[in-house]
Amino acid sequence: MGAEWFxxxxxxxxxxxxxxxxxxxxGLVLLIEMPLGVGIAxxxxxxGWGVSASLVTLALPLLIPWNVIGTIWIIFTRxxxxxxxxxxxxxxxxxxxxxxxxxxxxxxxxxxxxxxTPLVAxxxxxxxxxxxxxxxxxxxxxxxxxxxxxxxIQLPKMRGVLTIALLLRFMDSFLIYAEPFVLTGGGxxxxxxxxxxxxxxxxxxxxxxxxxxxFSLIYFLIVLLFSYLFFQALQNVGKGEDx
Amino acid sequence: MNSKLKTAVLIFYFILLLLPIYWMxxxxxxxxxxxxxGFSLYPSDPTLQNFTKILTDxxxxxxxxxxxxxxxxxxxxxxxxxxxxxYAFSRYRFIGDKHVFFWLLTNRMAxxxxxxxxxxQLYSTFNLIDTHIAVALAHCLFNVPLAxxxxxxxxxxxxxxxxxxxxxxGYSFPRFFIMVFIPLIRAGVxxxxxxxxxxxxVELLFxxxxxxxxxKPIAATMTRTVSATGLDWGLLAxxxxxxxxxxxxxxWFVRNxxxxxxxxxRV
Numbered sequence: 001m002g003a004e005w006f007x008x009x010x011x012x013x014x015x016x017x018x019x020x021x022x023x024x025x026x027g028l029v030l031l032i033e034m035p036l037g038v039g040i041a042x043x044x045x046x047x048g049w050g051v052s053a054s055l056v057t058l059a060l061p062l063l064i065p066w067n068v069i070g071t072i073w074i075i076f077t078r079x080x081x082x083x084x085x086x087x088x089x090x091x092x093x094x095x096x097x098x099x100x101x102x103x104x105x106x107x108x109x110x111x112x113x114x115x116x117t118p119l120v121a122x123x124x125x126x127x128x129x130x131x132x133x134x135x136x137x138x139x140x141x142x143x144x145x146x147x148x149x150x151x152x153i154q155l156p157k158m159r160g161v162l163t164i165a166l167l168l169r170f171m172d173s174f175l176i177y178a179e180p181f182v183l184t185g186g187g188x189x190x191x192x193x194x195x196x197x198x199x200x201x202x203x204x205x206x207x208x209x210x211x212x213x214x215f216s217l218i219y220f221l222i223v224l225l226f227s228y229l230f231f232q233a234l235q236n237v238g239k240g241e242d243x
Numbered sequence: 244m245n246s247k248l249k250t251a252v253l254i255f256y257f258i259l260l261l262l263p264i265y266w267m268x269x270x271x272x273x274x275x276x277x278x279x280x281g282f283s284l285y286p287s288d289p290t291l292q293n294f295t296k297i298l299t300d301x302x303x304x305x306x307x308x309x310x311x312x313x314x315x316x317x318x319x320x321x322x323x324x325x326x327x328x329x330y331a332f333s334r335y336r337f338i339g340d341k342h343v344f345f346w347l348l349t350n351r352m353a354x355x356x357x358x359x360x361x362x363x364q365l366y367s368t369f370n371l372i373d374t375h376i377a378v379a380l381a382h383c384l385f386n387v388p389l390a391x392x393x394x395x396x397x398x399x400x401x402x403x404x405x406x407x408x409x410x411x412x413g414y415s416f417p418r419f420f421i422m423v424f425i426p427l428i429r430a431g432v433x434x435x436x437x438x439x440x441x442x443x444x445v446e447l448l449f450x451x452x453x454x455x456x457x458x459k460p461i462a463a464t465m466t467r468t469v470s471a472t473g474l475d476w477g478l479l480a481x482x483x484x485x486x487x488x489x490x491x492x493x494x495w496f497v498r499n500x501x502x503x504x505x506x507x508x509r510v
C-alpha cells in the first residue's frame with residue numbers, strides 16, 4: 001500500500017507544477033534577498049544614533065505574526081483602499097493580484113522581500129561588526145580599494161553568518177505557507193499554490209492522508225538535499241583564504 | 244560611494260520598509276467602516292477605540308502577557324543551551340562534528356505540522372498542555388539549532404590564541420568563558436537573542452495547538468477577529484501594531500551589543 005502512495009505522489013502532475021513553482025519562488029527569493037541584505041548592511045552606519053534607528057527599523061517587519069502580515073497586505077494591495085494597489089494604479093497599470101497570476105507573483109515577491117530582507121541585513125551587519133578594526137587598518141596601509149576590502153576581507157569574514165542566512169531563507173521560503181495562503185489563497189487558479197499549500201489541500205481538503213504523508217517525506221528530503229548542497233558549497237568556497 | 248549618497252539610499256529603503264507598517268498604523272486608528280469606506284492617506288477621523296478594546300479586554304491583553312512569558316523562557320533556554328554547544332562545535336574536533344552540526348538544522352526542514360502530534364502526546368502524558376513552559380520547550384525545536392549555528396559563526400571568528408593566552412594567564416575555564424569569551428562575541432549573542440525572541444514570538448502553530456486558555460498566545464487571539472460580519476480590520480491592525488512593541492524593545496536593549504564590534508587587546 002505504502003509504495004502505491006509514493007507512486008501516486010510521484011506521478012501527480014499538479015504536484016510537479018507546485019514543485020517547479022516552489023523552486024522558482026525560492027530561487028527568486030534568494031537571488032533578490034541575499035545581495036540586497038548584504039548591500040543594506042554595508043550601507044548602515046557604524047556609529048552614532050543612526051545605528052540604533054537602523055536596527056530597530058529593520059526589525060519591525062520581522063516581528064509581526066505571519067498570518068497578520070498576509071491580512072495587512074490584503075488591504076495594503078487593494079487597488080481601491082490600499083496604498084500599494086492605489087499607487088500602482090496611479091501609474092496607469094490596472095493592478096489586481098486576485099485576477100492576474102503575474103500580479104499575484106509580483107505582490108508575493110514584494111511582500112516576501114519586504115518581510116525577510118531585514119533578516120539577511122541584520123545577520124550580515126552583525127557579521128560585519130565582528131571584523132577587527134586591524135583588518136581595515138592593514139587594508140588602508142596597502143591602499144586597497146573598497147571592492148578589494150569587500151571581496152577579500154568582508155565577504156570571507158561574513159561567510160558564517162551568510163551561510164546561516166542563506167539556509168534560513170531557503171528553508172523558510174521553501175516551506176512558506178501562511179503569507180501566500182492568507183494573501184492569495186493559492187490563486188488565481190493554481191498560480192501561487194506552493195508545495196505546502198498543495199500539501200494541506202491534499203491532507204485536509206481531500207483527506208488523502210496516505211499520499212500526503214508520502215509527499216511530506218519527499219518534501220523533507222528535497223529541503224534536506226538542497227540545504228546540504230548549499231552547506232557543502234559554502235563550506236568549501238574560498239577555503240584557506242581566511243583562516 | 245560617498246557617505247551622503249549611502250545615507251540617502253538607506254533612508255529610501257527604510258521609507259519603503261515602513262510603508263506597510265504605516266498603513267497598518269493608519270488602519271488601526273480607523274473604524275472598520277472607515278477602512279473599507281474609501282482610500283485615505285491618513286485617518287480622517289482618528290479613533291483609539293481599537294487600542295482601548297485590546298488594552299481593557301482581558302481575553303486580548305492576556306495574550307500579550309502569555310506570549311511574553313513563554314518567549315522570554317524560550318530565549319533564555321535557547322541561549323543557555325546553545326552557548327556551550329556552539330563553543331564545542333567551534334573549538335573541538337571530534338568524529339562526525341560537521342555532520343552533527345548540519346543535522347541539528349534538520350529540525351527546521353520539515354513542515355512544523357509534522358511535529359504536532361508527537362508534541363501533543365508527549366505533553367499530554369506529562370500534563371504540560373496549556374502551560375507556558377510547554378510552548379517554550381516546543382519552540383526550542385527550531386530555536387536551539389538556529390542559536391547554535393549563529394553563535395558558532397561568531398565564535399569561530401575569534402582566534403584560538405585568545406583561549407590559549409587566557410589559560411596561560413591562569414583563567415579557569417568558566418571564568419574565561421564568562422568574563423573573556425562571551426563579551427568578545429556579544430554582537431553574536433545579541434543577534435541570537437533577538438532571533439530566538441523573534442521566531443518564538445511569531446510562531447503560531449505550536450503555540451495555538453499546545454495551549455487552550457491559560458497560556459494562549461496573542462497570535463492565536465488575533466485569528467479570532469473574524470466574526471459574523473467579516474474581519475475586523477481595525478482591531479487586527481491595532482493588535483498587529485502592539486505585537487511589534489515588545490520585540491522593538493528587545494532590539495533596543497541589545498542594540499549596543501550589536502553595534503560594538505570586536506575589540507582586540509581586551510585580554
